[in-house]
Amino acid sequence: MIKVKLTDSNNMKCFSGLIHTKDSLRDYSIDITDSDDYDYEFVHANEFVNLSLPLQESVDYGIENYILKSIVVINCVSGGIIFSIVWVV
Numbered sequence: 529m530i531k532v533k534l535t536d537s538n539n540m541k542c543f544s545g546l547i548h549t550k551d552s553l554r555d556y557s558i559d560i561t562d563s564d565d566y567d568y569e570f571v572h573a574n575e576f577v578n579l580s581l582p583l584q585e586s587v588d589y590g591i592e593n594y595i596l597k598s599i600v601v602i603n604c605v606s607g608g609i610i611f612s613i614v615w616v617v
Contacts (some may be wrong), residue, residue, distance in 0.1 A: 529557050533566035535575055542572040 534543050537560075546553070550560045576590030 529554075529559050530568065531559050531561045531563075531566040533561055533563070533569045535569060535571045537562055539572050539574075543570065546570070 532546075534546065537543065537547065540547065546560055553560060575593050578586045578589045581589060
């Protein structure tokens with residue numbers, strides 16, 4: 529079973545598809561979890577983008593947040609929603 533943690537499981541804007549299909553995903557060995565025992569973490573855009581800052585400051589903001597988590601990130605776009613697939617290293 530692959531365990532996936534959402535950075536903010538109440539963020540319906542980014543994660544509504546995953547939240548609504550949580551039970552169905554178990555049929556495919558994917559478990560959406562809130563525990564600290566997980567294989568992957570999906571990060572919502574607010575973790576790495578701050579639109580109120582100039583571009584370079586926003587980039588620096590995102591890099592600092594990712595460095596704090598010590599993660600490898602792959603950014604994805606699905607249905608117009610940007611999310612990241614995250615591996616904890």
